[in-house]
Amino acid sequence: AFVVTENCIKCKYTDCVAVCPADAFYEGPNFLAISPIDCIDCGLCEPECPANAIVQEDDLTPEQQDFLALNEELALTWPNITEVKDAPADADEWNGVADKLQYLET
Numbered sequence: 001a002f003v004v005t006e007n008c009i010k011c012k013y014t015d016c017v018a019v020c021p022a023d024a025f026y027e028g029p030n031f032l033a034i035s036p037i038d039c040i041d042c043g044l045c046e047p048e049c050p051a052n053a054i055v056q057e058d059d060l061t062p063e064q065q066d067f068l069a070l071n072e073e074l075a076l077t078w079p080n081i082t083e084v085k086d087a088p089a090d091a092d093e094w095n096g097v098a099d100k101l102q103y104l105e106t
Ligand code: SF4
Pocket: 001, 002, 019, 020, 021, 022, 023, 024, 025, 034, 038, 039, 040, 041, 042, 043, 044, 045, 046
C-alpha cells in the first residue's frame, strides 16, 4: 500500500483524494491517512501531493517506517474523504518543516 508520511501534517492539501480510484483516504484534523485495506497500490496519488508526502510502503525511509502502522490505525477511526477541500491557510508555510509529528492531531 501507499502511505501518507510526516510532511502531510499541517499541509493537508487533499489533492490526493481526487485521483484515488479506491476511496482509500481518511481524514483527521490536520493529516490524511491511507487505509492499506482499501489501497490497490495504483500509485496515482503519489505525484499529486504538493508536499511529496505519499510514499509506497517498500520505499519508506527508516525515519518514515512508523507511518505505516500509523496510517493503518488512523484510517480505522477517521471518516472517509473523497472530495478535495481547501488546504489550511498556512499550509505552504508548513510544507517542508522538519519534525512535524509532534503536531499530529488525532
Ligand atoms: Fe488510492 Fe492508488 Fe493512492 Fe492507493 S495508491 S491511496 S489506491 S490513489
